[in-house]
Amino acid sequence: MDSSVAEGIKEEIKKYIFFRHALLKTIREFFYRNGYIEVETPHLVTTCAPDPYIDPLKVYVDKKGPFYLHTSPEMGMKKLLQFDFKRIFQICKVYRVEDMDTTHNIEFTMLEWYREGTYKELIEEMVELLRFICEMLGLKKRFEKDEIKIYELEKLFVEKIGLNPFNLTRTEFIKKAKGIVTIDRKDTWNDIFFKIFFQEIEPAIKEDRLYFVLDWPESISSMAKTKGANKVQRFEMYINGLEIANGYSELMDSKRLKERLKKENMKRKKLGKEMFVYDKDFFYAIDMIRDEYAGVSIGVDRLMMGLTGKDRIEYVLPFRVKI
Numbered sequence: 001m002d003s004s005v006a007e008g009i010k011e012e013i014k015k016y017i018f019f020r021h022a023l024l025k026t027i028r029e030f031f032y033r034n035g036y037i038e039v040e041t042p043h044l045v046t047t048c049a050p051d052p053y054i055d056p057l058k059v060y061v062d063k064k065g066p067f068y069l070h071t072s073p074e075m076g077m078k079k080l081l082q083f084d085f086k087r088i089f090q091i092c093k094v095y096r097v098e099d100m101d102t103t104h105n106i107e108f109t110m111l112e113w114y115r116e117g118t119y120k121e122l123i124e125e126m127v128e129l130l131r132f133i134c135e136m137l138g139l140k141k142r143f144e145k146d147e148i149k150i151y152e153l154e155k156l157f158v159e160k161i162g163l164n165p166f167n168l169t170r171t172e173f174i175k176k177a178k179g180i181v182t183i184d185r186k187d188t189w190n191d192i193f194f195k196i197f198f199q200e201i202e203p204a205i206k207e208d209r210l211y212f213v214l215d216w217p218e219s220i221s222s223m224a225k226t227k228g229a230n231k232v233q234r235f236e237m238y239i240n241g242l243e244i245a246n247g248y249s250e251l252m253d254s255k256r257l258k259e260r261l262k263k264e265n266m267k268r269k270k271l272g273k274e275m276f277v278y279d280k281d282f283f284y285a286i287d288m289i290r291d292e293y294a295g296v297s298i299g300v301d302r303l304m305m306g307l308t309g310k311d312r313i314e315y316v317l318p319f320r321v322k323i
Contacts, residue, residue, distance in 0.1 A: 013318040016304070016308075016315065016316055016318065017318070019137075019304065019308070020300075020304065020316070022136075022137055023133065023137065023300070023303070023304065023307075024091060024300070026132065026133050026136045026137060027091065027111060027129070027133070027300075028091070029136070030128075030129050030132045030133070031087075031089045031113065034087070034125075035086075035087050036087040036088060036089045036113065036115075037085065037087070037088055037089075038088075038089055038090065038091075039077065039080055039085075039088045039089070039090050040090060040092070041070075041073045041076025041077055041079075041080070041090065041092075042070070042076060043069055043070050043092065043093065043094075043095075044059060044067050044068070044069065044070075045067065045068050045069075045070050045075075045076070046067060046068070046277075046279075047068070047276045047277050047278070047279050048068050048070070048071060048276050049071075049072070049074065049075060049222075049223070049261065049264075049276070050261055050264040050265040050267075050268055050275065050276045051071075051222070051264060052190075052264055052267040052268050052271060052273070054071050054096055055071075055096065055097040055273065055274075056068040056069060056070070056071050056095065056096065056097070057069045057095045057096075057097060057106070069094075069095040070094055070095070071094055071095065071096050072094055072110065072112065072297060073090050073092055073094070073110070073112050074112065074223070074295070074297070075279060075282050077090060077112060077114055077295070078114070078250070078282065078285060078286065078289075078295075079281060079282060079285040080285075081114060081285065081289050081291075081293060082284075082285040082286075082288035082289055084291075086115065086116045086291070087113070087114070087115045087116070088113065088114050089111065089112065089113035089114075090111075090112050090113070091109065091110070091111050091300070092109070092110060092112075093107055093108070093109060093110075094107075094108060094109075094110045095107050096108075100322055100323065102311065102312045102313060103242065103302065103305070103312075103313055104313065105301065105313055105317060105320060106321070106323060107321070108299060108300070108301050108317075109299070109300035109301055110297050110298070110299060110300065111297065111298040111300050111303075112295065112296070112297040112298075113295065113296060114250070114293050114294070114295040115293065115294060115295075116291050116292065116293060117292065117293070117294055118233065118249045118292065118294050119214075119233045119234065119235055119247060119248050119249045119294045121294065122247050122294040122295075122296050123150075123212055123235060123237075123247075126237060126245065126247075126296065126298075127143055127145075127148060127210070130142075130143045130210065131143050133307070134307075137307075139307060142210070143210050147209050147210065148209065148210050148211065148212075149207065149209060149210075149211035149212070150211065150212045150214060151205060151211065151212065151213050151214065152213075152214050152215055153201075153213050153214060153215055153216055154166050154215065154231070156201050156204075156205065156213065157196070157201065160200055160201055160204045161180060161196065161200050161201075163176055163177070163180070163196075165189075165192075165193055165196070165217070166217065166229070166230050166231060167229075169189075170188065170189040170192075173189055173192050173193075174187070174192065177192050177195075177196060180196055180199075180200065181195040181196055181199055181200075182195075183195075188267070189217075189219060190217070190219055190220050193217060193220070194220075202241070203241075205238075205241075206238075206240070206241030207240070207241070208240045209239075209240070210237070210238070210239055211237075211238050212235050212236070212237050212238075213235060213236045213238070214234075214235045215227055215231050215232070215233065215234065215235075216231070216232060216234040216235075216236075217230055217231065217232070218230050218231060218232045221234045221248060222257070222260040222261060222263070222264050223248070223250065223251055223257065223260070224248035224249060224250070224251055225248065225249040225250060225251045225252075226251070232248060232249075232251075233248055233249035234246065234247070234248035234249075235247060235248065237298075239303075239306030239307075240306060242302060242305060242306055243299075243302070244298055244299060244302050244303055244306055245296055245297060245298040245299070245303075246296065246297065247294060247295055247296025247297065248294065248295070248296075249292070249293075249294045250292075250293045250294060250295055252286055252289050252292070252293065253286070254283040254284075254286040254287050257283065257286060258278065258283065261278065301313055301316050301317060304316040
């Protein structure tokens with residue numbers, strides 16, 4: 001490699017290492033100023049939330065196991081809420097078995113926080129965080145109120161394809177979705193939903209701005225608080241079409257959570273995936289929580305992409321392990 005080219009690559013890597021340092025420092029400063037305490041929860045766990053579409057890395061210790069590297073600190077952090085903490089946050093590495101592509105990595109950095117209140121208050125706080133980051137890091141002034149868009153997912157489906165999936169059974173959904181996407185006879189309601197969302201909805205709302213998509217189906221958001229029929233108080237946040245975060249008002253009802261997680265485990269079984277035992281300590285903690293909470297996770301690497309205008313995750317992960 002030409003020495004001048006090598007030197008240029010070296011300087012580019014240094015630039016992003018310094019940017020990451022400044023970003024993490026700024027994030028922590030925002031939460032310290034707003035009354036949060038920083039917490040740590042175990043990365044190595046004995047079981048996982050049974051999300052059908054998220055798979056953990058298995059770990060064996062001296063032939064004992066399997067244990068797992070956490071896919072999110074969610075369950076560990078919610079256990080801490082039983083001790084009456086009103087605002088907690090964590091920055092940590094998380095691990096997921098995923099296909100390597102331009103915006104995914106098996107190991108990535110997650111910012112997650114929980115606060116008293118609802119997902120609407122959480123959205124307002126997220127905007128405050130992003131404005132604070134831009135101000136402190138001297139980035140282009142962005143994320144002003146008149147630039148931020150908020151969409152309701154149900155209305156997006158109706159506007160973009162003339163179809164409201166929230167009112168449909170699986171059979172009805174299949175009939176109406178034919179001609180829009182390719183349907184397989186094994187497709188679940190969720191499979192059809194995501195096929196349409198990724199093919200028709202997500203590309204149609206790609207904008208060079210910050211925007212939120214609210215109120216997702218209950219069947220894909222097992223830990224979110226209900227909002228009407230087959231809908232929960234959940235949102236996703238995007239920057240220029242790239243999903244950066246998702247959060248929701250927390251469902252604090254252990255009985256309903258068990259029912260939902262059981263359904264998630266059965267979906268995993270149908271997909272031929274490992275089923276997970278239930279974390280009894282988690283359900284005990286949920287029963288001890290009396291206040292209303294909302295929580296959100298942000299992919300820090302993707303946030304760096306959104307803030308710097310990069311379209312490939314390796315630009316912000318210089319030592320990415322490719323598997």
